[in-house]
Amino acid sequence: MNKIFTALSFVALLSSCATVNYSYEGKAFKDAYSSIKSDELKKNLYVIADDNMEGRDTGSEGQKRAAEYIINYYKNLNISHPAEMSSYLQTVPAEYMNKKSRRGTFNDSANILAFIKGSEKPEEIIVISAHYDHVGMKDGVVYNGADDDGSGTVAVMEIAEAFKQAVKEGHGPKRSILFLHVTGEEHGLFGSSYYVDNPVFPLQNTVADLNIDMIGRDDAENRGQNYVYVIGSEMLSSDLKKINEAANAKTNQLKLNYKYDDPKDPQRLYYRSDHYNFAKKGIPVAFYFDGIHEDYHKPTDDPDKIDYVLLAKRAQLVFATAWELANRKDRIVVDKK
Numbered sequence: 001m002n003k004i005f006t007a008l009s010f011v012a013l014l015s016s017c018a019t020v021n022y023s024y025e026g027k028a029f030k031d032a033y034s035s036i037k038s039d040e041l042k043k044n045l046y047v048i049a050d051d052n053m054e055g056r057d058t059g060s061e062g063q064k065r066a067a068e069y070i071i072n073y074y075k076n077l078n079i080s081h082p083a084e085m086s087s088y089l090q091t092v093p094a095e096y097m098n099k100k101s102r103r104g105t106f107n108d109s110a111n112i113l114a115f116i117k118g119s120e121k122p123e124e125i126i127v128i129s130a131h132y133d134h135v136g137m138k139d140g141v142v143y144n145g146a147d148d149d150g151s152g153t154v155a156v157m158e159i160a161e162a163f164k165q166a167v168k169e170g171h172g173p174k175r176s177i178l179f180l181h182v183t184g185e186e187h188g189l190f191g192s193s194y195y196v197d198n199p200v201f202p203l204q205n206t207v208a209d210l211n212i213d214m215i216g217r218d219d220a221e222n223r224g225q226n227y228v229y230v231i232g233s234e235m236l237s238s239d240l241k242k243i244n245e246a247a248n249a250k251t252n253q254l255k256l257n258y259k260y261d262d263p264k265d266p267q268r269l270y271y272r273s274d275h276y277n278f279a280k281k282g283i284p285v286a287f288y289f290d291g292i293h294e295d296y297h298k299p300t301d302d303p304d305k306i307d308y309v310l311l312a313k314r315a316q317l318v319f320a321t322a323w324e325l326a327n328r329k330d331r332i333v334v335d336k337k
């Protein structure tokens with residue numbers, strides 16, 4: 001065997017190792033994936049949806065307490081805000097929201113941004129989003145919004161921890177991941193709208209938005225089943241739905257329900273959460289959702305009603321999909337309108 005051949009086979013061996021290590025069968029993925037745990041989701045959700053947060057209405061003191069908890073969580077994990085910002089907070093000015101709102105006036109509020117920089121294509125960004133605001137209090141009753149969208153909020157936090165775990169093992173994401181906790185969703189998707197109007201990273205380099213809004217419960221139609229609604233994944237890219245399905249097949253094999261992708265569906269859910277502001281800008285999205293259940297926008301949307309095992313499985317699906325989006329060779333295509 002000559003030297004050149006030896007050197008070449010060494011290179012081949014190295015690169016095949018790299019491929020294996022980022023696959024769903026590799027240790028890095030498995031360790032990160034299994035770090036997403038129902039008891040950790042539960043611990044965080046009991047704080048986010050505690051009465052002390054007063055229903056997290058946009059711009060309220062209760063919402064600020066929730067923001068502080070989320071930021072401290074990232075600090076403890078050693079996950080920073082984007083270097084382009086001086087803190088985790090992107091202020092969404094009252095003036096911006098008042099202009100868009102037909103009712104009431106707002107105080108300033110803020111989106112929260114945490115960031116893990118990609119190792120190979122740092123300029124390409126995968127967004128994982130969830131809104132951390134809810135509807136506040138009415139007549140002294142706190143609307144805790146445990147599912148809406150406490151469940152998405154804690155899922156994003158837990159997914160961030162999983163990516164950090166991979167970083168520690170030397171397998172951080174090749175593309176960058178932005179963990180985006182938006183405000184003002186309940187009043188009109190204000191935080192996500194503000195973000196796409198004032199993006200921290202160029203939108204043309206923003207590869208996809210995986211948006212999580214309510215993933216901790218089930219609806220009457222799917223009671224007791226391992227399922228999740230996935231909405232909009234086929235709208236802009238012929239890659240994204242396939243990637244999500246492959247991620248699901250390799251992980252928890254949830255029943256993926258595409259009912260709300262029907263353009264004739266009267267609920268029009270594709271237009272009703274934060275991913276839509278990204279889709280409007282031509283960025284492929286997938287929206288993960290559990291359905292409209294009996295406690296939706298009621299004061300009874302409480303943390304004791306969450307199915308934490310199912311919440312973990314759905315968060316793991318989002319993580320597995322993001323993993324592939326971040327680490328695959330080619331950026332997903334935008335080939336539909």
Ligand SMILES: [Zn+2]
Nearest residue numbers: 148149185213
């Ligand atoms: Zn919501």
